[in-house]
Amino acid sequence: ASAAEDRQAVAEADKAPDRARATVAADLEAAERRAAAVKIGELARAAEVLERTAAEERDIAEELSKGMQSADEAAAVANALQPRQTDVAEIARKLAAGLEQIAPQASEQVASAADQAEQGREQLQKAAGQPASAMDGAQQARASAEAAAQSMAHAASALREEIQSA
Secondary structure (H helix, E strand, O other), rough: OOOHHHHHHHHHHHHHHHHHHHHHHHHHHHHHHHHHHHHHHHHHHHHHHHHHHHHHHHHHHHHHHHHHHHHHHHHHHHHHHHHHHHHHHHHHHHHHOOOOOOOOOOOHHHHHHHHHHHHHHHHHHHHHHOOHHHHHHHHHHHHHHHHHHHHHHHHHHHHHHHHHHH
16 A cells, blocks of 8 residues: 555656646736736726827817917917916826836827927917917917827827737
């Protein structure tokens, strides 16, 4: 009986490395699935933020279009929109930094959109501070806001495509 028990123990010991490899493989697969799920969640949140910032940029551009009746009105509208434009640029910068590791191409697109938003903020600041040229400054800020909105929407679409392929 002792020799039979020894053979059984040896047979079990021979199977142990196979069981360990299977367990490690299963754990690795589970970890990879969790990591993919986290990445997909982060990309989805980033796409949603981009869609919201694009909408905000479109709204800013629309308000600038409406506020072009006179230089004084353009200066007042530009002044009122500066904080919103600053927020959009800041959000886009932070989003670009957050995407660097998980979606480098999208990060570059968002950084470019952030530059456009920042340019719009500078133009708003100039328009607000120089009423005589406020119409031109507001027009330039509107163009920057429209370009930023388009860039952000394009980056959001690229993120959605990446989610689909993940």
